Amino acid sequence: MSLPGNGIFVVQGEMAMLVTAMRRSTRWGSHSFPNEEYDVLMRTFQDLKTILNQVDDLRLLDPATYLSPFLEVIRSKETTGPVTSLALSAIHKFLSYGLIDPTHPSVPATVEDIADAVTHARFVGTDHSSDGVVLMKILQVLRTLMLSPEGAMLTDESVCEIMLSCFRICFETRLTELLRRNAEQCLRDMTQLIFMRLPQFPPEDTGSASFATVGLSLKKREKTSKKKSLTSVNSSNSLERKSSISEPPSTTTTELETESDVSKGDIRHTQDKNLINEAEITIEPVDSVKSPVKKHGRHSSMDLAANGNTSITQLLEKCVSADSADEKVEPDGEKTEDVQDAEKEEDAIPEQDGIETIEPITPEAPVEDSGDKPAEYVNHRGIRFTPQEDATNLQPYGLVCVRELFRFLISLCNPLDSQNTSGMVHLGLSLVGTALEVSADQLAKYPSLLYLVKDPLCRNLLSLLSTERISIFALDLQVSFLLFEALRTHLKFQMEAFYKKIIEIISSDTTKAIYELKEIHHLALESLSQMFRIPGLCAELYLNYDCDIYCMNVFEELTKLLSKNVVSSTAYNIHSLSLEALMTVIEAIEMGCTQNKEAKTEIELPGEEEKGEIDRDGRGGHVSLELGGLDDVSVVSDHVTHDISQYFISGRTGRHKPSSDLPTEAELDNIKNMKKWVTQGTELFNQKPERGIEFLQEHGVLTTPLDPHEVAMFLRENPDLDKKMIGDFICKRSSRGEDEDGGPSVLGAFADSFDYAGLRIDQALRLYLETFRLPGEAPLIFLVMERFAERWHSTNGEPFANTDAAFRLAYAVIMLNMDQHNHTAKKLNVPMTVEDFVKNLRGCNGSGDFESSMLEAVFHSIK
Structure with a gap:
């Protein structure tokens, strides 16, 4: 404009x-x-x-x-x-x-x-x-x-402050409903804009210094006495205004920052030791002022950067860090730095002097001459021209802002957070849905955003499926649909867990349920019907889950459940909804079969002389049932069917291209047979490991003679195996010794199947021990740990004096874990300190000591 x-x-x-x-x-x-x-x-x-x-x-x-x-x-x-x-x-x-x-x-x-x-x-x-x-x-x-x-x-910081200001108005219960709803609409518009601009942002570089420079978070605040003075907004631990325009020192600002006469309703932010910067601003609630304020009377000041109801309002956390070159995405999505580092960054921001300013407006601010700065120029109209320096330092908001906003919205959806009310959860789901509606296809291009989708978002969505609030449950299903429709190629296991929960909800007894639970069943069935209408989803479910040896038979279980509900006599028309979902499955299968035939034969649109033949092969007759009383429906029905099919092929199926490496029918049959034997063998293994292995050998799942590497992969990949039985099996004498040809044992192959390159010893040990349960006998623990120490020491370039040193440290880590977290051990002995841990390992690295910094890092990781 x-x-x-x-x-x-x-x-x-x-x-x-x-x-x-x-x-x-x-x-x-x-x-x-x-x-x-x-x-x-x-x-x-x-x-x-x-x-x-x-x-x-x-x-x-x-x-x-x-x-x-x-x-x-x-x-x-x-x-x-x-x-x-x-x-x-x-x-x-x-x-x-x-x-x-x-x-x-x-x-x-x-x-x-x-x-x-x-x-x-x-x-x-x-x-x-x-x-x-x-x-x-x-x-x-x-x-x-x-x-x-x-x-x-x-900038990223300003956008985060704007969003948080709107959030505070939304969550302030003392404000009117109209105002809070207006704030929600503003948040939707802003969220829509930010995520619509996502394709414009360059791919993220986790090694860049600008990655993750802001934090968007709300923390709980507490009331303090009115006698406490206001902490300066410009103190080292306070949130400093990042405006780059050089402002004159006015009386207003000075009085605000040094005011000590705090009124009765004032609120002071408590300092969190984990925050880098926090704004401690005094606020008097609106309702504490009942009449117009007279001269020298009490006043109320409202600051959206720190405003709200003390029971739910929270504090803006701004994590500004320029030392994030080696940063990686952590589960909590936040990073803390030392306060002194934050102060240095604050001081490093120069003042803006590259714009025109009016000399009469700032009489108290003298011009400071600097030898390294260009001279200023004031024209005849009183307009000062100063060199442009700081404007280039203000970077427009980008992926960092999107990531922090997305992380914050996901945190609002967490039902396990006691501070999240139902209104907050509903708003969080609504805004996440807005983000997915406009940019779901783009999220997979950014690893940090995809991580947030895979872990915290899917975890919260699955947790919210247990809610009894119909509005939240319906919104959760809609967000899940948008997520899996666009990103299901990245969410295989999350999607399996979702269907397991849906099956559990629909399978629950509805004869004695209340009305709200009936509605939840209705919504779950409608959600299934909606998902089944996604082109190709039914085939994907069968290929990715039913034909995966270690996955649940999702498609089979769903069709069985729907068929059971159709024939059963249930209230609230659940059988009708089940029939609709089942018919949707059949329709999707029929459409897929038709499209496959057309793709193979490449049928062209027939001419006038061929239309009569098409009528006789049954295709026109099927459509004529839908058209009812038309006399000559063969021509019309064929023409309409051809156009609609062509529309669906070119439109709806084009969003996700099918894989070019699909298994044949013979391969799928072989996988299904093997899955049946693996399921039975797993049950036998959990009862007696040797019997389960023999059963799998009898049916060709495992080779004869037994291949240790094959057994090791079976033990690692099968999630249904009992971890205690895995530990007992790999520690048995038959599994510890070498085979007849001098090859590795099952224990050796199992330990060698892990890749510990670049992992600290406690991290590698955690990866190793989470796959099985250690046996109770000390000699067996010794054997297991010895194999681990050999593998870790060799894959990391032998960082210690010998393998024995790695074994001693690994064993010490296990003892430290028991000392810190075993309740019985805590009662008998005082838990070790970091000094005790370092002292106990002196002289264990050959004839020398381990690095103290490494031992301290291990101690704090275990603690």
């Missing part, structure tokens, strides 16, 4: 209305001498008026020049709600009218300043309705800023 030519008159009109409202306000309308903050704010508007009278076009000015006075009014805690509302309306109008030139070099710094001012808006509260209007204006400005072309220049 082109810039309006009368933009300068728009700014003058908004400025006149705002100055008039300031003069008429209750606080500043008295005959007493105005306070210093009033003097500063009014003077900035007088200076802006002078500048605007000297220029003919608004495009000749830096946007910060005419925006700064309005933003200072928004930041000021001395302004009333109506005045702040007018300033917010002005900013919204400037953004909506396109008065900010997106090509101007200072626009990144300008939009940063707008976002900072609006998210930290402070004003004098009067009543709930008036304050709600201001909050509505704040939401309006934040939404317009994010969705405007200039919003793409916001």
Whole structure:
């Protein structure tokens, strides 16, 4: 959108209305001498008026020049709600009218300043309705800023603050329902925009220094006494405003940062030792002010960066780290750094001096000459031109912001978090659904986002299937559908767990269930029908699960369950829904068979002379049943069927290309037979391992004579084997010795099947021992650990003096684990400290010692 030519008159009109409202306000309308903050704010508007009278076009000015006075009014805690509302309306109008030139070099710094001012808006509260209007204006400005072309220049930190400001309004129960619903809609629009821009972001590089620079989190806050003073916003442990525009030291800011007279309803953030930066800001709730505030009376200041109900409101955690070159994605998605490192990063951010500023507006801020900076220039109109430096340091938001927002939305869906209310879970699911609707196909291109999908998101979705709230259950099913429809090629085991849970829900007894449970059954069956309509899904289920030796027969179990429900007499029309789902399966199979035949024969559209023959082969007769009383349906039905089939082949089946390496029918039959024998052999193995192995040899699953490597892979890949029986089997004498040809034993092949390259010894040991349970006898434990030590020591380039040193350290790790986590051991002895652990291993590395840093890392990992 082109810039309006009368933009300068728009700014003058908004400025006149705002100055008039300031003069008429209750606080500043008295005959007493105005306070210093009033003097500063009014003077900035007088200076802006002078500048605007000297220029003919608004495009000749830096946007910060005419925006700064309005933003200072928004930041000021001395302004009333109506005045702040007018300033917010002005900013919204400037953004909506396109008065900010997106090509101007200072626009990144300008939009940063707008976002900072609006998210930290402070004003004098009067009543709930008036304050709600201001909050509505704040939401309006934040939404317009994010969705405007200039919003793409916001940084990751600013976008996170904007989103959290909206979240706090959503979760503030003291606010009106209308306001909170408006905030939810703003969040949906912003989430939609951010994830729609995902294809524009370059592929992530986990080794880059800019990876994971922000954190988006909410932490619980606590109330403190009103006598406690306000901690400075600019202290080393506080959240510093990241605006890159150099601001003058005003009376408003000074009073805000040093105020010690805290009113009765103030809230102070408690410092979390795990946070790098946190904002400790005093807030007085809106409802503590019942009447307009008089001069020198108590006031309420509202800061969206730290506002809300103390029972559920939480603290913004901003993890800023430039030392993330070696960072990897962790399960919690967060990273903590030392406070001193954060302070150094804060100090490393230079001040913005590359935009035009108005000299009269900042009389208290003298120009500091620096030998290494270019000279400043002030033209005849009083406009200062300074060198452009910091604007290049403001990077637009990108994948980091998307990842942190996605991680935060997933955390809201966690039903195990006691702080997540049902409303939070519902909102989190709704926003995750919005993200998947617009960018589900793009998530697989970014490993960090795909990790969040595979682990925390799928875990939360599976947990929410146990809820009794119908609205959450229905939303959970819809999100699961979007997820598996787009990313099922990456979610094999998660999808298996989902179907297991759905089968469990539908199979539960419904004769004595309450109405809500009946509705849950209905929703589960409807979800199955919806999934079965995905082209090719039925065949995928059969190939990937029923024809996988170690997976559940998902397709078989589903069809059996649906068939059972169809013939059973149940209430609430469950049998009708089961029949619909079963017919959907049959229809999907028939469509797949038809498409395969057409693909093989490559049938072309027949001519007029061939249409009669097609009628006689039965194809036209099938369609004529649907068309009813038409006399000559053969021509019409064939034409319609051909077009629809062609439409489905070119459209719906094109989203996911089928694999080119599909097994033949003979191979599938062989797999199904082998799966039957493996299932029976697994049951026998869990009773008596030797009998199970013999059974598998008799039916050709395992070779005769026994191949140790083959047995080792069977023990590792079969998830249904009893871990205790695995430990007993590999430790038996027959499994420990070498075979007749001098080959490795089963124990040796089992230990050699692991890849420990690059793993610390405690990490490798955890990987090794999670596959079986150690036997109780010390000699057997000795044998198992000896094999492990040999394998780990050789694959890691022999880091210790000898294999015996690796064995001693591995055994010490097991003893440390028992010392730290065994309740009986804790009662008998005091748990070891890190000093005791290091002392006990002195001289165990040949004739020397292990590295103390490595031992300390092992100790803290086990503890």
